[in-house]
Amino acid sequence: MDTSTSPFAESIALGQTALRIPRLGVGTWAWGDRFFWNYGRDYHRGDLEEAFAIALERGMAFFDTAEVYGMGRAERFLGEMLRDLPAQVVVASKFFPFPWRVRRAALGRALRGTLKRLGKARVDLYQIHFPWPPRGPDFWVSALADAVQAGLVGAAGVSNYNAEQMRRAYAILQARDIPLASNQVHYSLLHRAPEYNGVLHACRELGVTLIAYSPLEMGLLTGKYTPENPPGGVRSRRYSRGYLARIRPLIGLMREIGQQHGGKTPAQIALNWVMSKGAVPIPGAKNARQAESNAGALGWQLTAAEIAALDEASEKIHPPPR
Secondary structure, three states: OOOOOOHHHOEEEOOOOOOEEEOOOEEOOOOOOOOOOOEOOOEOHHHHHHHHHHHHHOOOOEEEOOOOHHHHHHHHHHHHHHOOOOOOOEEEEEEOOOOOOOOOHHHHHHHHHHHHHHOOOOEEEEEEOOOOOOOOHHHHHHHHHHHHHOOOEEEEEEEOOOHHHHHHHHHHHHOOOOOEEEEEEEOEOOEOHHHHOOHHHHHHHHOOEEEEEOOOHHHHHHOOOEOOEOOOOOHHHHOOHHHHHHOHHHHHHHHHHHHOOOOOOHHHHHHHHHHHOOOEEOOEOOOHHHHHHHHOOOOOOOOHHHHHHHHHHHHHHOOOOO
């Protein structure tokens, strides 16, 4: 891979670490997931390999995975695809705090399993997946600091932490001279909770990167679903036809704005909007077409007026809390 002509240069610092990541990454929740995403029926290993190749070609060399994605298949697939590739590829994974994981050593064991599946001696970014009991979030952040100081983890992150929990994690790590690199949360035009609950503000204040999962709202912001053509599977129970009708004006506005930028799609508008807020979106990519579409969000920028218009249209669907 010729990195001299690669768009890897379009990158940002991951929090206050020395690690740099592309402004747009790839989420691998669907890689190997048979229950929610129908892996093995709607798409196969070859489709994922093509998506991976396109992502690298287009500068999206930041892959986020987790031990629970596809019951380990996502990490294993990613590790096999990463073999013999340059160091510019940044890999993130996550530790899941299952209720039976109550000892500090559980994180180390889980991390070693992740590293084995990835075929790596160290993971670039390791995150606590949820701040769930029975152990409090502080307990696992301390265990994560151990892993960083053992050299098994490059950067420490959290996921789904609220503003207060994130500040606590920041303080615990800071006491051991480790920066909190990131907080990965749900953030999209249809889910703007990080703007309202203090998480986005706290990230900006502390110098923590907000990584946005589900930035396309499981496909709703691509514009391909309508009341007449709703999503199938589990998503059909999550998004009603009435809701699909409610988001039509927003999708229409996204199409109009896209025309002002050379025919950008609603999905590309949605991803660019997330980036305009200072976050790093990690949309999924199950095939080459989706990876190519995601890459179309790079290399241009929404205007301030367009961002404001999108904000307003979004707030008509989900008004901000008072």
